[in-house]
Amino acid sequence: MRGRSKLRAKASRFAAYGAFVAETVGGPLATSTAALSALTFLLVLAFPPAGGPVSGLPVLLFLTSMGYSVVALAGASAMVSDLKGPAQVFLSQPISRTAYALAWLSALLASALATFSAFLLSFAVIDPILLRAVDAALAAAWLLDAAILALALLAAAVLARRAAVLVALWAAMTFGSTFLLALPSERLRRAVAVARPLYGALSGWGAAGGPPLAESALLAAALALLLYWLARARLEV
């Protein structure tokens, strides 16, 4: 009974801090997500007529993913700013370091889900038939790609606490991946396809067997564990 009430208290504290992140720092995230959704809607309207309903799909998926990557970078940078000041006020309350990091991760993952849902909604509003073009593997690749990026950026935020490091990581994961996928090395291309599953899928890597989603999921899990460990052992304010 005591264990359950402890768990309830933990959940309630996490919800209270999560609500604060959503109400304050989450404001710009929500605005960016909404702007990105509107842009997606306009692009969906622009692309389908050219040569069938799915011709513009890779471009749309890439652009929404790119847009989300900027949102994730902004969110992780906001966490860096928070760690330099306000975090010590909240971490002086009965909230654990892991709950603090989890609240930020939740905000970024919720933003990813909202972006992708808005993307699908745009298809459904214009013509539900368009939804058939987005198969499960592609959807999983988009979501895993967003999760890996968010986890990597947050882990870097806790570890380095410098916005410049986040920008460098973001640039490496965004532009560096595109560059590496163009190289002839199969091993490198596979590594990129695991780290950026959407990029891998869009570039046609592993077209026969599909993108290596299981490995990407493992990478996301490993990054989640790394973030948990960093928050537990290294999150000093």
Next chain:
Amino acid sequence: MIAFEGVVKRFGATEALRGATFTVPKGVVAGLLGPNGAGKTTTIKIAAGLLRRDGGRVSVLGLDPWEQGEELRERVGVLHERPAYPPDVPVKVLLRHVARIRGLGWEDALQAAKLAGVERYLERPVSALSRGYLQRLGLAIALLGEPELLLLDEPTANLDPSARREVLAAIKTLGEEMGATIVISSHIIPEMEQVCNYAVIISGGVVLAQGSLTDLATAFGAEVEFVARSREPRRLASLLVSEEGVRGVEVEGDRVVARAASSARQRLEALLEKARLEGLALGWELRSRSLGEVYERAVQASR
């Protein structure tokens, strides 16, 4: 209540704490005194579980602050030296969220705001508050839920003289009314002397001395002060003034205040106790007004 044993904390090549060892008993108002860079803020943050120690042992309310921080901070309030808040958030929103994290309602937040004197600024954004009111907001947050232990890091830093007096009076009242144990870090000795009855003197990451103010005065050969009440204050004063080691006696109404060398402490305690049993003194207490002297001697002895 608080026990540090050989605590070491490094920031890169800098050793902020070098085997700090001290205890703070329950119910005292303790001053953590030392010059800038002595390790006061590091000590407060380690006690609150915000920094991890690199060596030694720490116990606060029987818990390990780094490992059991969440549980500990349910019972501890912390005021940081320069608290930074999200700038555009109204005071009310911030207080409400922090209260929620502590499992408290708006009524509790409002009560803490009133205690700290920020209730008139609840609708304003944090960025619109003056330095003094930011400090009060920090105090309001620290007071939420009436914690057993208050850790206040330089609570009067950057305040004007009247605000300093108000914050110090508020701390004194809190100590008396809430019965909380309070640890205040500061390098302003006269202010600490007004509110503290216990001190830990730290310099260069090492604890130089600790104890009640009167015990410290005795240990370092500083002056002590006896305050007695009597129906015949002049008679009691004449008895005291003839004693060896007494440096001055003043009579204020029914109160007799005698300043004496610490070497005379035991003798004067015995004399006053005898006077009390015979009815000449209604009661007496020992206090110290020589914390500055103790601090200087402790620092000198460490060199």
